[in-house]
Amino acid sequence: MRAESRWLELGQMDDAARMDSAVHRLDPRAKILVTLAFLVVVMSFSRYTLSALTPLLFYPLVLIALSRVPLLPLARKLVWAAPFALLVGAFNPLFDREPMLHLGGWTISGGWISFANIGIRFILTVSAALVLIATTGMHRLCAGMERLAVPRVLVAQMLFLYRYLFVVSGEGSRMVRAAQLRAGASALSLRVYGTLVGMLLLRSLDRAERVHQAMLARGFEGSLRRLDAHSFGWREAAFVLGWLSFFAVARVWNLATLLGSAAMRAGG
Amino acid sequence: MNASALEVSDLRFAYPDGTLALREVSFRVSPGEAVGIVGANGAGKSTLLLHLNGCLAPQRGSIHIAGEQLDSASLKSVRRRVGLVFQDPDDQLFMPSVEEDVAFGPLQAGLPMEEVERRVVGALQEVGLLHCRTRPPYRLSAGEKRAAALASVLALSPSVLVMDEPSTHLDPRARRRLIELLGALAQTRLIATHDLELVVEVCSRVLVLSEGRIVADGPTRSVLNDEPLMLAHGLERPHILQHHHPHRD
Numbered sequence: 127m128r129a130e131s132r133w134l135e136l137g138q139m140d141d142a143a144r145m146d147s148a149v150h151r152l153d154p155r156a157k158i159l160v161t162l163a164f165l166v167v168v169m170s171f172s173r174y175t176l177s178a179l180t181p182l183l184f185y186p187l188v189l190i191a192l193s194r195v196p197l198l199p200l201a202r203k204l205v206w207a208a209p210f211a212l213l214v215g216a217f218n219p220l221f222d223r224e225p226m227l228h229l230g231g232w233t234i235s236g237g238w239i240s241f242a243n244i245g246i247r248f249i250l251t252v253s254a255a256l257v258l259i260a261t262t263g264m265h266r267l268c269a270g271m272e273r274l275a276v277p278r279v280l281v282a283q284m285l286f287l288y289r290y291l292f293v294v295s296g297e298g299s300r301m302v303r304a305a306q307l308r309a310g311a312s313a314l315s316l317r318v319y320g321t322l323v324g325m326l327l328l329r330s331l332d333r334a335e336r337v338h339q340a341m342l343a344r345g346f347e348g349s350l351r352r353l354d355a356h357s358f359g360w361r362e363a364a365f366v367l368g369w370l371s372f373f374a375v376a377r378v379w380n381l382a383t384l385l386g387s388a389a390m391r392a393g394g
Numbered sequence: 395m396n397a398s399a400l401e402v403s404d405l406r407f408a409y410p411d412g413t414l415a416l417r418e419v420s421f422r423v424s425p426g427e428a429v430g431i432v433g434a435n436g437a438g439k440s441t442l443l444l445h446l447n448g449c450l451a452p453q454r455g456s457i458h459i460a461g462e463q464l465d466s467a468s469l470k471s472v473r474r475r476v477g478l479v480f481q482d483p484d485d486q487l488f489m490p491s492v493e494e495d496v497a498f499g500p501l502q503a504g505l506p507m508e509e510v511e512r513r514v515v516g517a518l519q520e521v522g523l524l525h526c527r528t529r530p531p532y533r534l535s536a537g538e539k540r541a542a543a544l545a546s547v548l549a550l551s552p553s554v555l556v557m558d559e560p561s562t563h564l565d566p567r568a569r570r571r572l573i574e575l576l577g578a579l580a581q582t583r584l585i586a587t588h589d590l591e592l593v594v595e596v597c598s599r600v601l602v603l604s605e606g607r608i609v610a611d612g613p614t615r616s617v618l619n620d621e622p623l624m625l626a627h628g629l630e631r632p633h634i635l636q637h638h639h640p641h642r643d
Contacts, residue, residue, distance in 0.1 A: 144528065265494070285490065286488065293484050336480065337485050339449045339480075339485075340480050342473070343449060343473055343477075344473070344499035344547070345503055351502060
């Protein structure tokens, strides 16, 4: 049940992608390029950076506000992915005990700072990726990648992966349910799960064969031709240039401290 | 000879594991005819259908579509003329939205965009699914999926429609709609199914397959009324023929 409701939430991303806004209407290539640049900039900061990273939150937040995609489902997906980031950073406070920061009576070690740094970077990168998908939709995203010279085979793989996630996961959960109903009160053993996974693989191979036949039957010759034609116009150019210059400024200057000291000067 | 929309002669096929799925299958279908293909599980119905647009190649015998022999040279043009609707619509609806799926065939054929759009709208209208255009296939009901799969094939304007179990998993109303739709189509239709009542309502002629052979070929009512024949091949006389329907005949 829990797994199924997750796939339904995946459908929520599709709903968000079918909304209409200035951000949705942008050519997917522009959004892909800006997202990639954003990821590179975020990853380029050193592991002890905290305050200089925070202004970058501006990017996903502005896009969410402009596109009016609902915030809650995005936040929930962020929470699901969080354990991975926590696991990556979990040992930093243990191994890196060198004091780095004194705040009042507290001394904070480098390990805790790099842990927080991983957390912020995780929020930035994952929310940027989620916003990209929520404002573009998987299929337009794939069309954009195809036009950015990503190999067609890869793009087709991604499209099919997304399309058949629902079918294969449905099949998988039905198999698990059938096994559980016959297992009675006892939990399913690892061996049974192994068999189920094997069965699911065989079924998926059979299905892949049938899908391929269905494609051939309708004249498939190796490349997917798509309906929606976007164009890279001045809006896209402005979007890409605007954000790239913001990223560059945020990378070179620490906007948070600049803003802070400007406020202090204005106040003092 | 040239008057037949489809001609299968002496078709034979064995699967790699040695199972003989079809032996000496021969029949002809006239343009516009609706033919039911019935038979027990494993009788060879699906194998036969997969031959009709070249998904499987005959090991012996030949297939002619409107007089043109099906071989590797004619494969492309034959696939454009013979539309195959698969048993599981999820196999057929592989694109992210209904309209893209319906547009798949026309786009592959290299038709201009306006013509593709015209075909998409036309096909979706024909099956009554225009309101589902932009929906992803996994959000459709079983009946809508079936209709979308049919539209995706109709968009290629095939002259022959080949369908594998079109009425499975449909509720009575969706099934009724499908029967009306199938009955109204002008194309030559071959329908493989266990739904004998559907055959009675849609098809004027029926082929009975058993262990890879055609054991009966004739007018639907007289073949399906032959109780000993039906029982001998894992079928039964459909109810619709057992009781006189007050509004029919």
